[in-house]
Amino acid sequence: MVGTxxxxxxxxxxxxARLEAxxxxxxxxxxxKYQLPISSDRTRLIETILLHFEQNSPLDKMLPATQRPRTHSARSRIGSGHAEQSGQ
Known part of the structure; x- marks a missing residue:
């Protein structure tokens, strides 16, 4: 997915940009809100929040469903659904 x-x-x-404002x-x-360490250093605080977002991937939730990366479990459910349907 190139656009993703x-x-x-x-x-x-x-x-x-939102955090810097x-x-x-x-x-x-x-x-x-995310139970992250508090700092009096503004830059460090922004970086900590952004790192948290990157690691926990809330940006994926902002993407349209067609552009979200599929998780292993989602692929497994899709695959097993096809196997069950074709077996009937």
Whole structure:
């Protein structure tokens, strides 16, 4: 999916811009929401939040369903559904 990578990069840049526009107190609240360590260093706090997003992939949820990467379990369910249907 060629568009998926570009979309993720754009979404990541948009998320960075959103975080950079927030006050330090707002960033701290955002970090608390995700149970991340709080810092008085604004840049470090932004990087911590962005790293959390990258590792936990909430950007995938922002993508249209057709562009979301499939998980192994989703592929397994799809595959088993076809096997059950063809066996009937």
């Amino acid at each position: 990578r570009a979309t993720r990069i754009l979404a990541g840049k948009m998320e960075r 927030q006050t330090l107190d707002e960033l701290r609240q955002e970090a608390l």
